[in-house]
Amino acid sequence: MIKMSEVIKLRKGLNIKLKGGAEKALEKLPVPATVALKPTDFPGLTPKLSVKPGHKVKAGDALFYDKYHPEILYTAPLGGEVKSVNRGERRKILEVVVEVDKDAGEAAFKKGDPKKLSADEIKEQLLKSGLWPFIRQRPYGIIPSPDKKPRAIFVSTFDTAPLAADNSFVLENQMETFQKGIDALSKLTEGDVHLGVNGDSPFAGVKNVKTHQFSGPHPAGNVGVQIHHVSPVIRGEVVWTVNVQDVLFIGRLFENGKVDFTRVFALAGSEVEKPKYYQTVLGAPVASVTDGRLKKADYKQRIISGNVLTGTRVKPQNYLGFYDTLVSIIPEGDEYELLGWATPGVDKFSASKTFLSKLFPKKEYELNANLHGGERAFVLTDQYDKVMPMDILPVFLMKAIMANDIDKMEQLGIYEVIEEDVALCEFVCTSKIKWQDNLRNGINTMIKELG
Amino acid sequence: MNFLKNFFEKTEPYVQKGAKYHWLNSVHDGFFTFLFVPKKTSKSGTHIHDFIDMKRTMSIVVLALIPSLLFGMYNVGYQHFKVIGELASTGFFDIFLYGFLKVLPVVIVSYGVGLGIEFVFAQIRGHEINEGFLVSGMLIPLVMPIETPLWMIAIATAFAVIFGKEVFGGTGMNIWNPALLARAFLFFAYPAQMSGNSVWYSFSENAQTIDGFTGATPMAEAAAGNITYTVSDAFFGFIPGSIGETSTLAILLGAVVLLVTGIGNWKIMFSTVAGGLFMGILLNIFAGSQGLSEEAATFFGIPFWHHMVLGGFMFGAVFMATDPVSAAQTQKGKWIYGFLIGVLAILIRVLNPAYPEGMMLAILLMNTFAPLIDHYVVQGHIKRRMKRAKVAA
Numbered sequence: 001m002i003k004m005s006e007v008i009k010l011r012k013g014l015n016i017k018l019k020g021g022a023e024k025a026l027e028k029l030p031v032p033a034t035v036a037l038k039p040t041d042f043p044g045l046t047p048k049l050s051v052k053p054g055h056k057v058k059a060g061d062a063l064f065y066d067k068y069h070p071e072i073l074y075t076a077p078l079g080g081e082v083k084s085v086n087r088g089e090r091r092k093i094l095e096v097v098v099e100v101d102k103d104a105g106e107a108a109f110k111k112g113d114p115k116k117l118s119a120d121e122i123k124e125q126l127l128k129s130g131l132w133p134f135i136r137q138r139p140y141g142i143i144p145s146p147d148k149k150p151r152a153i154f155v156s157t158f159d160t161a162p163l164a165a166d167n168s169f170v171l172e173n174q175m176e177t178f179q180k181g182i183d184a185l186s187k188l189t190e191g192d193v194h195l196g197v198n199g200d201s202p203f204a205g206v207k208n209v210k211t212h213q214f215s216g217p218h219p220a221g222n223v224g225v226q227i228h229h230v231s232p233v234i235r236g237e238v239v240w241t242v243n244v245q246d247v248l249f250i251g252r253l254f255e256n257g258k259v260d261f262t263r264v265f266a267l268a269g270s271e272v273e274k275p276k277y278y279q280t281v282l283g284a285p286v287a288s289v290t291d292g293r294l295k296k297a298d299y300k301q302r303i304i305s306g307n308v309l310t311g312t313r314v315k316p317q318n319y320l321g322f323y324d325t326l327v328s329i330i331p332e333g334d335e336y337e338l339l340g341w342a343t344p345g346v347d348k349f350s351a352s353k354t355f356l357s358k359l360f361p362k363k364e365y366e367l368n369a370n371l372h373g374g375e376r377a378f379v380l381t382d383q384y385d386k387v388m389p390m391d392i393l394p395v396f397l398m399k400a401i402m403a404n405d406i407d408k409m410e411q412l413g414i415y416e417v418i419e420e421d422v423a424l425c426e427f428v429c430t431s432k433i434k435w436q437d438n439l440r441n442g443i444n445t446m447i448k449e450l451g
Numbered sequence: 452m453n454f455l456k457n458f459f460e461k462t463e464p465y466v467q468k469g470a471k472y473h474w475l476n477s478v479h480d481g482f483f484t485f486l487f488v489p490k491k492t493s494k495s496g497t498h499i500h501d502f503i504d505m506k507r508t509m510s511i512v513v514l515a516l517i518p519s520l521l522f523g524m525y526n527v528g529y530q531h532f533k534v535i536g537e538l539a540s541t542g543f544f545d546i547f548l549y550g551f552l553k554v555l556p557v558v559i560v561s562y563g564v565g566l567g568i569e570f571v572f573a574q575i576r577g578h579e580i581n582e583g584f585l586v587s588g589m590l591i592p593l594v595m596p597i598e599t600p601l602w603m604i605a606i607a608t609a610f611a612v613i614f615g616k617e618v619f620g621g622t623g624m625n626i627w628n629p630a631l632l633a634r635a636f637l638f639f640a641y642p643a644q645m646s647g648n649s650v651w652y653s654f655s656e657n658a659q660t661i662d663g664f665t666g667a668t669p670m671a672e673a674a675a676g677n678i679t680y681t682v683s684d685a686f687f688g689f690i691p692g693s694i695g696e697t698s699t700l701a702i703l704l705g706a707v708v709l710l711v712t713g714i715g716n717w718k719i720m721f722s723t724v725a726g727g728l729f730m731g732i733l734l735n736i737f738a739g740s741q742g743l744s745e746e747a748a749t750f751f752g753i754p755f756w757h758h759m760v761l762g763g764f765m766f767g768a769v770f771m772a773t774d775p776v777s778a779a780q781t782q783k784g785k786w787i788y789g790f791l792i793g794v795l796a797i798l799i800r801v802l803n804p805a806y807p808e809g810m811m812l813a814i815l816l817m818n819t820f821a822p823l824i825d826h827y828v829v830q831g832h833i834k835r836r837m838k839r840a841k842v843a844a
Contacts, residue, residue: 016499162499234840308498330499332492336456340488341506348502353713354511355502369492373504374484374579377623380508381780382716391836395780396829411833419496426497430508431623436496 008229010216012389014351014424016162018308018330019364022266024169025276034319035077035283036097037063041312041322042133043440044142044447047074047093055082060107060129060259063096071146075130077261077282079104095319111257114184122187126250129259133322134246138224138233140443141418150240152191152231155182157203157244158214160221161307161420163275165266165325167244168202170277174248175202181251183208185242196226216389224421228390233415245325265289265320269308269329270366271301287316289327300332302369309423310436333368341373351383351428376431387424390416394425398435401442406449409442418443459483477573481580509582511714515705516589516770520558522701523694524550527597530691531653553653554694557592560601564608565591572617583622583629583776584612590630590770593695594763594811595637596650603641607633627818628777631767631811638811651691668692670762670800670808673753676746685760696766699759706769715773718782719789723768724759726793731755734801750801758797767796767810777818781828788824792817 039047046067051057057080062073080101088094109129114122123146126132137144144150157167171178186193186208195209198220204211212230214220223241233239242250245263252260261282268275273295280289290303304311305321308328312321320327345355349365357363384394392413400408419436426435459479465472466479483489485506493500527550532538538546565588573580591608611633616625637645644650651668668691669680684690688698696702709715731754737743738752758764772778772792779788792813799809806812 232839302492302498304498311498313498328498334490334492336487336490338456338487340502341504342510345502350502352501352503353711354507367499369498370488371491371493371500372488372502373500373506374489376505376579376581377621379505379583379623380714380775382713382775385782391832393781393829393832411836412829413836423497427499428501428503430501430503430505432500432504434496 007213007215010214010220010225010229010389012386013160013217013219014387014428015160015217016308016349016367016427017362017364018162018268019270019366020268020272020275020329021163021364022165022268022275022277024166026264027276027278029278029280029284029288031078031100031102032280032284032288034083034097034099034285035080035281036095036285036319037074037077037283038095038319038322039064039074039093042143044140044444049085049093049096051082051096053082053084056080056101056104057082057098058105058107059261060109062130063098064093066143069145071127072132072143073128073130074133075107075259077259079106097319106258109253109257109259112254114180114187114254117184117187117254119187122184125253126184129253131246131249131253131259134249135240135242137238137240138227138418139238139415140447142447144238144240148238150189150191151237153185153189153193153240153242154196154223154227154230155185155193155209155242155244155247156196156221156223156226157201158196158198158221159307160218161309161326162218163266163268163326163328164221164307165264165277170245170264170325171202171248175206177248177251177255178203178244179206179208179251180254181247181249182206184250184254185240185247189240194226194230196221196223196230219387219389219421219424222420224417225389228416235410235415243323243325246323263325265324266326267293267329268326269304271295271297271329271331282322283319285316286314286318286320286327289320290316290329294329297331300334302330302332304328304330308367309427310420331366331368333370335370337370351387352430371432373430373432375433378431378433380430383428383430384425387428388422390421392416394422398422398425398433398438401438401445404442404445406446409446414439414442414446456487459487474574477570477580481570481573484579505582508714509585511708511712512586512770513589515708515715516586516593516695518701518704519593519695519698519766520554520589522688522698523593523696524554526550526688526697527553527653527694529689530651534652549653553597554592556601557595557597557599557604557694558589560604561591561608562588564605565612568609568612568617572621576621578621581622583616587611587616587629587633591633593766594630594634594693596645596693597653598650599637599645603637603644606640607637610636623776625776626822627815628771628774631771631815631818634811635815668762673750673761674746674801674804676749678749678753680761682757682760685757693763693766696763699765702765702769709769709773715769716775716778716785718785719773719778720768722786722789723772723793723796726790726795727758727764727768727797728755728793729790730794730797731758734797747801758800762800762808763810764796764800767814768793771810771814772817777821779821779824779828781825781832783831784821784824784828788817788821791820 047064048067049064050062057076059079060075062075064074066072076098078100080098083097083099086095133143193209195211196214197203219225263282264277264279266277271294303314305314306324348355348357381395388394397412422435422439466476525547528546532541565584569584611629615629615632619625672679680690686699690697734751735755779785795813796809
């Protein structure tokens, strides 16, 4: 029986309307020549390599593992030969690259209906197949320890971030697989699996879950916001979150007995010739998605794996991020603007009411990566509350983080937020303060001091 | 404008650390970023940023102050020609020009001294120049009586910028509103010059004045038991007072700018006015009580809403109390903070014989208490969060 609670209406927040939203059309890309996993996609991870360049791996074989939890494996999305381990400063591992060989085969896992498997069998299978890292925990937004059971599991089925992929389009005809993934996850908690949905979404029919309806502007689709309104995270307990497309991976694993990291990306943004959806594989090269599909321009363009608020800046020779389902491309905007702060600003999107653009609420904008101003101390303190639909005082939390005050961080709600939840605060910030970096520093302090 | 950009870009290497003109770094950066929004792009965090920045924010406040400034200039001339009895025979532009020439030096001194200090501190501290003084530099002239000597303006500005702001770490870190601090500094350091009846009008000592002229502001008169103003004069601003504070109409125009753009906080403005009206009504109620001197009874008894158009009340409510740095920063705190400013301003104004105007002291006092108000509001928030945590557990 589906239990449909009433709609949770969020009024605070901000929809940023960007030009170049993806058209609902899907193109399948050929298998890429190389794929890679990036340890830098996992905050707080200390990776240990399981392979060396030259090793042959099957899809689903480990490439590296967590030093402090060796049972958590990170596996190859496709089989082939390990081509290189690219390192950065202080020999930090940046990318483990596999040269794809179509005949390399896949590692074999147990096939079966997750409903009939035990929790331990499911956990074991997720750890071995490299699907465990798709689960993230709150607090902190890190990969959970397999030793602790979560109070509940949360999945947000819609994304309100700018240009985000539309999950109900992406998951067309795959709802059965999604259901399998949910069934597997529901075995791993004694509580419920909670599904955040909006409007009449196909996800409303998913069984074995508690469904919660949300409406409102971004960040209504953020799972952190949804957790806050369903049952907030408190000290000492853990809840898990999984992205929609990653639930599919889990479903496929139990359907087929092998890993299938096929993933759909939206390629969107004002610099894309024809924004639409592309099917490729996890860890595909950026160029395999973007090459030949950008507008020709005599200025610099910025490629972002993920959305424009929380994504990672990448170059064509890099690889797409582990959790990302969107590639956004915007102008870099590294140009001076004469008296830019004094213009009427018909084309300047702002959450404030200080530009004429406010008169055209439906307009779509082409925004670039310019900071549009210098960095300052906190001066205006009203703007953040308006984009934070949680019972949290953003400025006071941020000041506690800056002051490294652990008690205050805890009291003011650091367990409930990760970077994406304060991204809008960073966007609207008149003082151009780095909210997301600061928050991650605060979280790292919490992990170090309290474990 | 390309040549300007080229000039600044080419000179940039010469003002870097270790280069020949490194001591000009802040000045260079200040002018460069004023003329051109920098080309700096996001390195981490969000890739896109709101177009609003501190320069835009502060320039909107300055814009909101323009009506008060222009009217202030006109009123300086108006009061001058009225006192010497030549008002009827002087044209509009002559009146304005007189005031303009009187007020302009005050504005120049305030900006010159304040920005000078700001540049020096920015250089020493190695940070960019803060735009906060663009507003303070305009507020300071507007809260001064016209006959304040320029050297006093200079000292007061220096005091306000150094001890009101820079010692705390610059814009955003200060406890008190810098412009009010400048005014308070003069008020207490030079009481003889600042509170007499000779500072509100601009005329030379041996000039002829009209009969019955005392030089006092309507509020000083009211405190002495004489009602000398008409409400319409006080609303439109044709009364003596500090340069920018007299015209409620001009201030309300500024308030509209601040409210439409959302730069000024409506909660603080609203609650300050509410607090003032509340105290005014309370005084009205007690106006008839026994034991009040005749003067006090008169002042107690002026209709409560007259307080809104007299003295610096409205100017303080719109431009001073709403300073986001020195005001309370929690939403509930803003209501309390504003209301208490309104109450205290009228209380001090009417009940304290030593200070004919209470707005300045009321705001400075509440600036001091704003962190305390916030502390209790935040504690309440934390308590609620903790309680919820217990329920969930």
